[in-house]
Amino acid sequence: MAIDTEHFRIELLKERERVQAALKNLRDEHPGSIEDEAEEISGTLETDHLGENASITLGREIDYTLTENSEQVLSEIDQALKRIEDGTYGTCGACGKEIPAERLEVYPWASLCIDDARRAEAS
Numbered sequence: 681m682a683i684d685t686e687h688f689r690i691e692l693l694k695e696r697e698r699v700q701a702a703l704k705n706l707r708d709e710h711p712g713s714i715e716d717e718a719e720e721i722s723g724t725l726e727t728d729h730l731g732e733n734a735s736i737t738l739g740r741e742i743d744y745t746l747t748e749n750s751e752q753v754l755s756e757i758d759q760a761l762k763r764i765e766d767g768t769y770g771t772c773g774a775c776g777k778e779i780p781a782e783r784l785e786v787y788p789w790a791s792l793c794i795d796d797a798r799r800a801e802a803s
């Protein structure tokens with residue numbers, strides 16, 4: 681076996697805990713509806729005006745992005761853990777090639793090789 685899945689399983693579980701803690705913090709800080717805030721933000725940005733409350737708006741936007749990203753990462757971590765169970769972990773979901781361990785060290789939840797990840801981003 682080329683990839684030490686047990687090592688990555690531990691990394692994924694650690695990352696999962698970290699992301700869940702971050703998500704909990706974000707939600708505790710903003711108990712209100714995230715969707716409402718997002719609309720507010722895009723409206724503010726469309727005016728292309730950096731008013732005096734710009735820093736507040738920017739802070740909210742970052743929080744919103746963090747929440748969205750964290751949820752995305754969390755679901756990717758769960759999928760990666762499932763792939764470890766299935767024995768398909770470390771294999772590119774698009775071309776079937778092995779994902780280099782260096783890439784998995786940075787993104788243990790990666791499901792695509794670098795080439796296919798770039799392709800997916802570009803499309």
Ligand SMILES: [Zn+2]
Nearest residue numbers: 772775793796
């Ligand atoms: Zn690939």
